[in-house]
Amino acid sequence: MQSHGVEILLVEDNANDAELTLRALKQRNLANQVFVCHDGAEALDFFSSGASPVPKVVLLDLKLPKVDGLEVLRRLKGDARTKAIPIVVLTSSREEPDIERAYELGANSYIVKPVDFEAFARAVSDVGLYWLLLNHPPQ
């Protein structure tokens, strides 16, 4: 299955944002094992399929078709099998209620996507480096 050896799960409906994110990761050589879901339902399917690979980090947008990001977050953190997976909310929203709700549901980090491309690229690559190289998830 394609998902074999996935290190980063990117849940992002906007193709442009996905492309910019992948580019930023690629420049740091972190894009090899990225799997992209285009809506919330797809993301949930990824985890409910039998193989059930464990990514080192999930980059989760909030505003998603079908099932929104906060719902995805709630389900993953509510499930014993997936609740240990680090989830980084990566969104355009800097609205306080969104931030509060995300942390309540157990988000490990909340990043507002900068409009400025350089800043955005730096943010994404920093996140990738941190969670893939520095962070130690449970085995």
Place this chain on the structure above:
Amino acid sequence: MMRSIQRTFPLFVTALLLAVAIVQLTVGYGEVRRASRSVADTRLRFVDSVLVDLFRSGPQRARITALAKDSAVVAFLRSGGQRGRAQALDALRRNTLDTASNVRLELRDFSGRLLLSTGRFALGDSVLVSPGTDSARFGPLQRRDTVLFFGIAAATGGTEQAAGNGTELSGGIVQQVARLQLNDRTRRQLTGLSGGDMAFLFGNAAGDPWTDFGSILSAPPANVRNSPRPTRYERGETKRAIAMAVPGTPWMVVTELPSRLIVAPAQGYLLNMAPLAALIVIFGALAAWWGSRRLTAPLVGVTRGAEAIASGDLTHRVPAGRDDELGRLARSFNTMADQVSRSHHHLETQVAQRTKALEGTNAELESFSYSVSHDLRAPLRAIHGFSRILLEDHNAKLDPEAQRLLGVIDQNTRRMGQLIDDLLAFSRLGRTDLSTGPVDMKELAQTVADEIQRTDNGRQGSLEIRIDPLPPARGDRGLLRQVMANLLQNAAKFTRDRPSARIEVGSRADSGQTVYFVKDNGAGFDARYADKLFGVFQRLHSTEQFDGTGVGLAIVKRIVQRHGGRVWAEGAVNQGATFFFTLPGEER
């Protein structure tokens, strides 16, 4: 305590009844006493007249008069007691009625010498009554030790004149001396005849001695004896007395009653009537109390109802069973309460609808700003991102003009991003709640000023920020900090090209309010457009001259207004600008 009809009305009625009772008792008492006096006076006068009749004693006088004309007596006296002694004695004995030693009949000559006497009442010779000539005359009541007596005398034959001249004695005097029987039995009998309690006094009109037929007394006071009208005087106790002279004698009778007996009926009246009056007053007071309760209870009900409705209990109704004015009042009140309740319900429904509509609008606005936040940024990021990628990855294929154009795109996307952020911040201001508390404005201004001094880049000359002592304000510290920051940043921005920039933060008192101000010597503005300064995205300078989105002052205005204050600006082109704002004081 509140004034209440329920209390004052019974009090008023009670006072009225009490006054009536007092007047009634006083007048009644006076009337009874007057009537009782009148009855007493009538009795006294009647008894007086009976006694006077008794003492005039017509038959006695007639007997002595007749004896003075008896031929044997006349003959004896004319002979100077020499002849006809036996016959004269016989005539005297026939006329001596009393055998109980209380009467004595005597014959004397004109010089008073006793010639002959009968009867055993002996007092010596000194008793002499000036005799009447045509008929017998009574003498005054006299006293000798414990004996009271009086004389009746008549002259016969001759004349006093003849006797005075020392001529032949041709006549003499017939005199009877009678003792007045004094004993308690007599007195009691007399008293009994008059109905008890009355006292009868008898004596000389001129003075002592007097008697009540039981004992010898001193004469009643002269004012009693001299007045034909009822008189009061003290003898043992207060008496009411009427005196009456006995005609044809020097005597007088006085009858008297103790005043207390005369007042007694009036006192009896009081004793009987006072409890009755008290009963009437008490009953009347109770009736008034009950009546006023009955009358005011519905009023109290309506008052309580009005209070209940005033305090928010719109379901309160009052009992309206009565079929009179009070019942109508209660029904009108209930109708009014119904209407108030209906309109209140209507208003509440309306308010609920409006609130719901407003909540809907708010929710829409929220989702709108959410969308702006989320959806406007994404394409902007794409534009910026891909134009940067074009520059980075395909730089070689782009001529300088293409690179310049991409630079313009880059600049504008950044600016657009800033606009979106500011707009969101501005709209968020209207929705967040104020958390008010005391704010040290001086310290706040100092903190902001220090930060500006630290980050103030690209300045030609020097920047001096002076902060005067500022009175504390009451408000949301975070928001007020933003006001101070926006105003100081503005001032710093518009003084950037000055060789020596000066910014002053100060305050002044103006009609009970504190006016804070931030003054600079910067670019200033055209005073004609002063009102446009605070509009969203309103700018009086080009972006090339001074950067910024035109939201900063709009935010200042909104924050100050949410605190209940006012904001305005003064300035002139190239002469600096001053921004003023007011805030409620610390103590409010």
